[in-house]
Amino acid sequence: RPQAPEKAWWKEASVYQIYPASFNDSDGDGLGDIPGIIQKVDYLGALGVDVVWLCPVYESPQIDMGYDVSDYRSIHAPYGTVEDVDRLIAALHERRMRLVMDLVVNHTSDQHVWFRESRSSLSNPKRDWYIWKKPRWDAAGNRLPPNNWASVFGGSAWSWDETTGEYYLHLFCKEQPDLNWENPDVVQAVHDIMTFWLDKGVDGFRMDVINFISKSPGLPDAPLKLPGQEFQPGDLHYANGPRLHEFLRGLREVLDRYDAFAIGEMPCVKEEQDVLMAVAADRKELNMIFQFDIVSIDIGSGGKFTSKTWSLAKMKAIVNKWQTCMYDNNGWNALFLENHDQSRSVSRFTPHRPENRTAAAKMLATFLALQSGTVFVYQGQELGMANLPREWPIDEYKDVETLNLYRLAMQQHRGDSEAVEQLMDQVRLKARDHSRSPMQWNAQQHGGFTTGTPWVRANDADYMHCNAEQQLRDPTSVLAYWRQLLRLRKQNVDVFVYGRFELLAAADPSLFCYRRIDPSGYGVATLVLNFTDCEYEWQVPPAEVVEALTAARCVLGNYEPPAELNGDGSMRLKPFEALVILEL
Numbered sequence: 001r002p003q004a005p006e007k008a009w010w011k012e013a014s015v016y017q018i019y020p021a022s023f024n025d026s027d028g029d030g031l032g033d034i035p036g037i038i039q040k041v042d043y044l045g046a047l048g049v050d051v052v053w054l055c056p057v058y059e060s061p062q063i064d065m066g067y068d069v070s071d072y073r074s075i076h077a078p079y080g081t082v083e084d085v086d087r088l089i090a091a092l093h094e095r096r097m098r099l100v101m102d103l104v105v106n107h108t109s110d111q112h113v114w115f116r117e118s119r120s121s122l123s124n125p126k127r128d129w130y131i132w133k134k135p136r137w138d139a140a141g142n143r144l145p146p147n148n149w150a151s152v153f154g155g156s157a158w159s160w161d162e163t164t165g166e167y168y169l170h171l172f173c174k175e176q177p178d179l180n181w182e183n184p185d186v187v188q189a190v191h192d193i194m195t196f197w198l199d200k201g202v203d204g205f206r207m208d209v210i211n212f213i214s215k216s217p218g219l220p221d222a223p224l225k226l227p228g229q230e231f232q233p234g235d236l237h238y239a240n241g242p243r244l245h246e247f248l249r250g251l252r253e254v255l256d257r258y259d260a261f262a263i264g265e266m267p268c269v270k271e272e273q274d275v276l277m278a279v280a281a282d283r284k285e286l287n288m289i290f291q292f293d294i295v296s297i298d299i300g301s302g303g304k305f306t307s308k309t310w311s312l313a314k315m316k317a318i319v320n321k322w323q324t325c326m327y328d329n330n331g332w333n334a335l336f337l338e339n340h341d342q343s344r345s346v347s348r349f350t351p352h353r354p355e356n357r358t359a360a361a362k363m364l365a366t367f368l369a370l371q372s373g374t375v376f377v378y379q380g381q382e383l384g385m386a387n388l389p390r391e392w393p394i395d396e397y398k399d400v401e402t403l404n405l406y407r408l409a410m411q412q413h414r415g416d417s418e419a420v421e422q423l424m425d426q427v428r429l430k431a432r433d434h435s436r437s438p439m440q441w442n443a444q445q446h447g448g449f450t451t452g453t454p455w456v457r458a459n460d461a462d463y464m465h466c467n468a469e470q471q472l473r474d475p476t477s478v479l480a481y482w483r484q485l486l487r488l489r490k491q492n493v494d495v496f497v498y499g500r501f502e503l504l505a506a507a508d509p510s511l512f513c514y515r516r517i518d519p520s521g522y523g524v525a526t527l528v529l530n531f532t533d534c535e536y537e538w539q540v541p542p543a544e545v546v547e548a549l550t551a552a553r554c555v556l557g558n559y560e561p562p563a564e565l566n567g568d569g570s571m572r573l574k575p576f577e578a579l580v581i582l583e584l
């Protein structure tokens with residue numbers, strides 16, 4: 001039997017993710033800003049989170065909303081100044097909260113002075129800071145990119161540069177050239193950026209696509225995965241490449257000088273062993289990573305806007321796999337259902353009738369926050385914010401990923417109106433825009449996010465009914481529930497943070513049921529979650545549930561009164577009913 005996990009503050013923490021553009025606008029220019037965040041730190045404190053993860057606020061041309069950094073040491077002017085970050089750090093630290101910044105160092109903006117120098121001539125000292133290659137030529141004499149890799153955002157991952165007659169690599173937009181980590185000066189430059197912010201008192205980093213920094217030598221062609229497509233997913237050659245762990249240990253050495261924390265974003269990694277290599281305690285690399293199995297569950301093989309039907313059985317298998325594997329091997333999970341790249345969980349994972357939205361949001365919150373791992377809450381998730389209205393046309397979508405993939409798919413489906421409608425359905429379900437819509441603070445214009453014209457349209461069909469001001473007053477709101485949930489977790493860390501995970505009723509197609517058992521075996525929490533929009537007659541609940549309900553009462557649930565055992569031992573659960581039974 002594995003040893004109990006070592007205790008650590010970051011295991012007990014819950015993290016609130018802020019997307020600065022859409023959080024709170026203090027000066028009426030229509031874009032959120034750092035002073036606007038400072039105005040809301042008490043709101044965050046009251047929610048009960050311990051850490052704020054701030055998406056990129058650095059100087060940037062904003063082709064990819066700040067994930068294209070043109071200067072790592074200054075702040076995008078509409079967001080504020082470096083001094084504003086200092087003030088934010090102070091405001092959080094005063095309230096015993098920490099700040100984690102986004103570190104985007106797989107690539108920079110093409111406007112970064114490093115890249116401008118790099119592209120200026122073959123002999124420029126910065127030439128080798130990026131990944132440049134000569135073209136290939138086909139039999140007819142046409143110029144081709146150096147390999148067949150597709151950009152994550154569509155098209156080739158290579159762009160031709162006239163000035164020096166070579167291609168440069170960009171796994172994302174053409175305005176996001178990949179840095180060449182094979183060059184030790186690049187590695188040193190990254191360490192220096194980290195040191196700059198750590199010296200200011202930043203408590204750690206969320207590291208953007210950090211498992212893409214080491215590419216296979218020679219950058220070979222990717223195997224054919226998508227027949228008929230010109231460019232192929234190249235992750236075999238750029239995800240978890242040969243020198244990744246060496247580079248991660250280098251980053252850890254910098255972090256350790258400050259006792260700082262790091263969470264890595266790692267798309268395209270499915271094997272337990274590959275994740276453990278980055279997060280197992282003895283490896284001295286990252287504290288935890290974002291793994292993508294759950295948020296890929298409904299994505300078809302043709303890419304983000306192709307569909308795949310998923311079942312609760314599949315979801316259970318994924319959760320069980322990572323819960324067990326991390327616990328048994330001294331790793332640690334990052335628990336998330338939403339972020340700025342995902343749509344709203346209540347719309348995506350719990351299709352529901354309008355009257356059941358609140359119950360569904362609370363059920364998903366319970367599901368997520370009481371698993372083993374560090375909890376990540378994305379802004380608005382604590383209110384149960386939903387996807388944009390179905391009727392909104394594509395013109396309301398602003399994200400570069402959405403628009404690129406939409407344009408490519410439209411070319412492909414030309415004239416096929418059914419295929420176009422299917423595509424739009426996927427956009428309505430999964431586009432990143434859904435989470436980037438302004439935070440809904442109150443029922444005033446633009447949801448109280450700005451007094452000006454917001455950079456993206458606020459969900460004006462929704463903020464009248466779903467907003468923070470109204471939920472702060474309502475003890476039965478999703479927000480009030482999240483507060484209770486985070487408090488419950490914090491008050492019972494032995495069970496909810498350090499406890500073992502055990503899946504119950506594995507074969508049940510409608511219910512997600514699990515137990516958390518504290519390492520001494522003394523405290524046990526039993527969770528029953530109805531993942532459906534219907535009432536559910538549970539004829540024979542597992543013995544563990546019956547025992548729990550006989551020995552103890554429900555400590556948290558989303559219905560009053562909560563479901564109970566009937567005289568005949570059965571149970572009747574309401575739509576999306578969630579029960580937490582704690583025996584201590």
Ligand code: TEU
Nearest residue numbers: 064067152172208209267304341401432
């Ligand atoms: O995202 C990494 C990533 O793999 C994305 O492709 C993401 O999975 C996709 O957008 C989901 O639809 C990170 C950032 O979180 C994202 O915002 C950036 O656009 C991207 O890196 C490039 O920096």
